[in-house]
Amino acid sequence: MSQQPISSIPNVDLDPHTPLSTLSQIVHARHSTRMFLPTPVPRPIVDSSLALAQLAPSNSNIQPWRLFLASGAARNRIVAAVHAAATTSAPNIPPLPESFRHYRSELGLEVYGHGMGIAKDDKEGRAAAVLRNFEFFGAPLVGVVCMHRDLEKTDSLGVGMWLETLLLALTEQxxxxxxxVSVAGYPEVLRKELDIPEELTVLCGLAIGYQDPEFKANFLHIERQPLEDSVVFLED
Ligand SMILES: Cc1cc2nc3c(=O)[nH]c(=O)nc-3n(C[C@H](O)[C@H](O)[C@H](O)COP(=O)(O)O)c2cc1C
Structure with missing residues (x-):
């Protein structure tokens, strides 16, 4: 048995003024945005994106995703509560296993260093930038993704498939x-503010909006590992 080589990940340069029309363009265009404009998100775009995401596959078609969304005054109340919590206590997020931590360090260097221009030893600057997680990076539409507490790992796959479909549908628009994951470190605050029932586990937050075109870190291309590190393909 021999492992076959896998072609490398294509690099696509997108013209920001051309509408996205292919799946490949939309996948390339999606990226994590860490500074949003206050411009409100039109409800019809959200509704049509949610309708598309609803077509995601799931184990036994249980559709395990649950989403709590807030805009306007509700959004402001939630952001204020999460931000206040973050200034008084550390978020309760399971630590990354040791062998994966280098990914976070590399990402931090890219996002906070190259993207935001914060020096590695500038602890205050870094802390202030990290705190912006808990303001949902200024997004005018904020969400909390949940799943029933009785469900298992397999079902979080279904939530992930739905979430990526939603991200791509929003990107297309x-x-x-x-x-x-950072905001999920304050599940009780989110539960209280969004009236999330006990039987749901909080998985992650979601920031949605129009990106600030002046913010350099919104235009990073975060590297991926070679396909060979992720996939084994046997042919004989
Ligand atoms: C489950 C999950 C949790 C994440 N949590 C955070 C987070 O708390 N803060 C943040 O700035 N980015 C967060 N991200 C974004 C990742 O850092 C980002 O997806 C990754 O670095 C790849 O970059 P890209 O999304 O721009 O392609 C999260 C992404 C996922 C899928």
């Missing part, structure tokens, strides 16, 4: 997003 010119919107930007950031999935945020």
């Amino acid at each position: 010119g919107l930007s997003t950031c999935v945020e």
Whole structure:
């Protein structure tokens, strides 16, 4: 048995003024945005993106995704509560296993260093930038993704498939997003503010809006590992 080589990930340069029309263009255009404009997100775009995401596959078609969305005054109340929590206590997020931590360091260098221009030893600057997670990076539409507490790992796959479909549908409509495990570090605050029932586990936050075109870190191309590190393909 021999492993066959896998072609490398294509690099596509997108013209920001051309509408996205192919799946490949939309996948390339989606990226994590960490500074949003206050411009409100039109409800029909959200509704049509949610309708598309609803077509995602899931184990036994259980459709395990649950989403709580807030805009306007509700959004402001939630952001204020999460931000206040983040200034008084550390978020409760499971630590990354040791062998994966280098990915986070590399990402931090790229996002906070190259993207935001914060020096590695500038602890205050870094802390202030990290705190912006808990303001949902200024997004005018914020979400919390949940799943029933009795469900298992397999079903979180279904939530992931739905979430990526939603991100791509929003991207196609010119919107930007950031999935945020950081805000899920304050589940009780989110539960209270969004009236999330006990039987749902909070998985992550979601920031949605129009990206700030002046913010350099919104235009990073975060590297991926070679396909060979992710996929084994046997042919004989
Ligand atoms: C489950 C999940 C949780 C994430 N949590 C955060 C987060 O808390 N804060 C943040 O800035 N980015 C977060 N991200 C964004 C990742 O850092 C980002 O997807 C990754 O670095 C690849 O970059 P790209 O999305 O721009 O392609 C998260 C992404 C996922 C899928």
